Amino acid sequence: MSPIETVDLLVTGARQLVTLRGEGEPSPRAGRGMSELGIIRDGAFAAKDGRIVRVGSTEEVSRQVRLAPGGEAVDASGRVVTPGFVDAHTHAVFEGSRPQEFEARLQGSSYQEIAAQGGGIRSSVRAFRAATTEQLKETALERLDRMLELGSTTVEIKSGYGLSLDDELRALEVARELDGAHPVDVIPTFLGAHEIPEEFASRRDEYVALVAEEMVPEVSRRELALFCDVFCEEGVFTVEESERVLVSAKRHGLGLKIHAEEFTRSGGAALAARLGATSAEHLLEVNEDDIAAMREAGVVAVLLPGVSFSLGLSKYAPARTMIEMGLPVALATDCNPGSSMTESMQMIVTLACVEMRMTAAEALAASTSNAAFAVGLGMECGSLEAGKRADALVLNMEDYRELPYHYGVSNVQHVIKNGRLVVRSGLRVRS
Numbered sequence: 193m194s195p196i197e198t199v200d201l202l203v204t205g206a207r208q209l210v211t212l213r214g215e216g217e218p219s220p221r222a223g224r225g226m227s228e229l230g231i232i233r234d235g236a237f238a239a240k241d242g243r244i245v246r247v248g249s250t251e252e253v254s255r256q257v258r259l260a261p262g263g264e265a266v267d268a269s270g271r272v273v274t275p276g277f278v279d280a281h282t283h284a285v286f287e288g289s290r291p292q293e294f295e296a297r298l299q300g301s302s303y304q305e306i307a308a309q310g311g312g313i314r315s316s317v318r319a320f321r322a323a324t325t326e327q328l329k330e331t332a333l334e335r336l337d338r339m340l341e342l343g344s345t346t347v348e349i350k351s352g353y354g355l356s357l358d359d360e361l362r363a364l365e366v367a368r369e370l371d372g373a374h375p376v377d378v379i380p381t382f383l384g385a386h387e388i389p390e391e392f393a394s395r396r397d398e399y400v401a402l403v404a405e406e407m408v409p410e411v412s413r414r415e416l417a418l419f420c421d422v423f424c425e426e427g428v429f430t431v432e433e434s435e436r437v438l439v440s441a442k443r444h445g446l447g448l449k450i451h452a453e454e455f456t457r458s459g460g461a462a463l464a465a466r467l468g469a470t471s472a473e474h475l476l477e478v479n480e481d482d483i484a485a486m487r488e489a490g491v492v493a494v495l496l497p498g499v500s501f502s503l504g505l506s507k508y509a510p511a512r513t514m515i516e517m518g519l520p521v522a523l524a525t526d527c528n529p530g531s532s533m534t535e536s537m538q539m540i541v542t543l544a545c546v547e548m549r550m551t552a553a554e555a556l557a558a559s560t561s562n563a564a565f566a567v568g569l570g571m572e573c574g575s576l577e578a579g580k581r582a583d584a585l586v587l588n589m590e591d592y593r594e595l596p597y598h599y600g601v602s603n604v605q606h607v608i609k610n611g612r613l614v615v616r617s618g619l620r621v622r623s
């Protein structure tokens with residue numbers, strides 16, 4: 193018998209403790225594995241110094257640990273406990289909102305038409321450049337509060353509204369400050385190739401060179417990002433331009449991500465496979481060759497159904513084909529002011545089930561464990577296992593399948609981040 197361990201957090205009585213524990217080599221879940229949630233009935237877990245130390249039935253765990261004086265006891269009786277959501281794709285540092293574009297789209301304008309008229313990403317670039325760093329930080333902190341209250345405990349944030357060396361560095365510095373100032377863990381991604389800025393409209397080669405030869409090395413030198421991403425799409429960056437940026441990023445030690453096959457099949461998914469990207473995102477227009485290539489190369493597909501929903505499109509990424517072909521699927525909000533203005537992973541889980549025919553179990557695995565792999569943190573978070581960060585949600589439900597089913601409200605009762613209760617009864621706890 194191992195000795196009794198003193199812990200500082202003890203969660204007991206979960207009707208379903210959804211662990212998503214893995215077997216064998218840690219890797220993203222694929223195929224049938226996406227449905228294996230590792231549920232423990234009447235489950236419990238204990239944490240110490242922010243890490244999970246015991247997971248099991250309430251009876252087992254209670255026998256193995258003792259709660260330190262002043263420690264937190266969470267009674268999850270009758271509820272579902274899951275890992276915290278990992279939101280693997282957001283643009284959460286931005287200024288201004290674009291409701292007029294949302295309305296114009298409902299009246300028939302397309303996303304591309306709006307962009308061509310000076311709206312779209314370029315309008316957010318103007319707002320970003322005009323904002324002070326303090327302002328950017330303040331609005332992003334409010335956004336992170338909403339994300340945390342809605343259950344996201346780790347959030348990837350891309351730059352990409354600065355589009356000059358100084359403004360891109362500023363975005364990534366804000367992301368780094370947010371990571372230090374807020375309980376949510378922030379994963380910074382450099383997305384200087386998000387759009388060609390207006391002042392480079394007639395000199396796109398120069399802008400691609402600036403991103404690849406100046407911005408990437410500087411971002412890497414200052415250690416401001418873990419990943420580099422490119423918006424590879426007709427009318428934005430070509431495959432050749434995307435490759436130039438990503439090859440430079442790889443040489444400078446950054447992980448790779450790519451916005452691929454969102455509106456047209458332009459070859460971004462194949463590029464992700466060829467360069468060994470960690471993830472490829474959007475992927476509405478992929479075909480089976482792309483899916484097989486990504487699977488063989490170990491690329492995680494990050495699907496963003498909030499974009500199709502918010503743009504009023506009838507087309508969604510082919511999640512079922514991906515799962516049947518064994519490609520690991522992750523989900524994210526794509527929180528951004530143009531095409532998906534939401535902080536809610538719960539909403540994304542509902543959309544994934546209703547619009548892409550994922551099961552509740554697949555959507556949950558895609559929002560936690562697989563999403564953690566999509567941001568390079570598969571060994572750190574995304575499941576409730578000894579050694580991982582104690583990031584968990586107590587959901588106001590008796591069966592995890594209520595998560596997609598009960599939509600348009602928050603089902604999150606409590607949020608635990610690094611072993612501390614940071615949201616209680618749906619509201620942020622300020623310490």
Ligand SMILES: [Zn+2]
Pocket residue numbers: 281282283451526528
């Ligand atoms: Zn995006």
